[in-house]
Amino acid sequence: MVCMLMKPLFITAILGIVSLSFAQTNLSTSYILRNSEDSVFQDLSDFQKKVMCGGATEKPFTGKYLYNKAEGIYYCAACENPLFTSTTKFDSGSGWPSFFDQIDRNAISKREDNSYGMKRIEIVCAKCKGHLGHVFEDGPEPTGLRYCVNSASLLFIPKEKK
Numbered sequence: 752m753v754c755m756l757m758k759p760l761f762i763t764a765i766l767g768i769v770s771l772s773f774a775q776t777n778l779s780t781s782y783i784l785r786n787s788e789d790s791v792f793q794d795l796s797d798f799q800k801k802v803m804c805g806g807a808t809e810k811p812f813t814g815k816y817l818y819n820k821a822e823g824i825y826y827c828a829a830c831e832n833p834l835f836t837s838t839t840k841f842d843s844g845s846g847w848p849s850f851f852d853q854i855d856r857n858a859i860s861k862r863e864d865n866s867y868g869m870k871r872i873e874i875v876c877a878k879c880k881g882h883l884g885h886v887f888e889d890g891p892e893p894t895g896l897r898y899c900v901n902s903a904s905l906l907f908i909p910k911e912k913k
Contacts, residue, residue: 791829791879802903803829803881806866806873811846814902823909824854830879831906834858835898843890843897848905850898851890859898861886874898 792800801807816825825835825848835850835858843849853859857877864873864885874883883904890897 792881795829796903799828799903802901803883806882808884809847809901809903814847816848816902816905816907817846819848819907821907821909823907825850825900826906826908827876827879827881827883828904828906829881830876832858832876832878834876834883834905835900837910841891843899845897845899847884847899848902849890850900851892851894851896853898859883874900876904 792804795803798807802809819837819840822837824833824837825840826833833854835852835854839850839852839854841849841851859874860877860880861872861874864871871885871887874886875881876883881904882901884898884900887897887899888895
């Protein structure tokens, strides 16, 4: 009888942890919070400020650029620093836009993130330090990396057709 009563509580607890990990207002203490009133962030939407300044995360499969197949360059939504090219974008099945390489080795900074009991590497724009997402070592060749990025942190400029 006790086991039957505990099962719903256990499932509720697990679901609560999962939903917390995707909460749009995730302000983990492992993130370095940036002032959303800084001029570089002032033109962003409230949600973009939560992501880029507070480390929030979009819900999976909801981002504007997840299914974008156009050729072009992805820039930081705050400072317009070039981050990725469309030629490095791939479908990882993760629910977020994924890239196997950054546009330049100095475009993105990395730091350890131990939030939610996980050991991950956070990626931020090297220029404005806005939160972009995380990088994992399960991507395709040639790098073996998967830069998992919030669409809210990106600005896509399509390649001009000649």
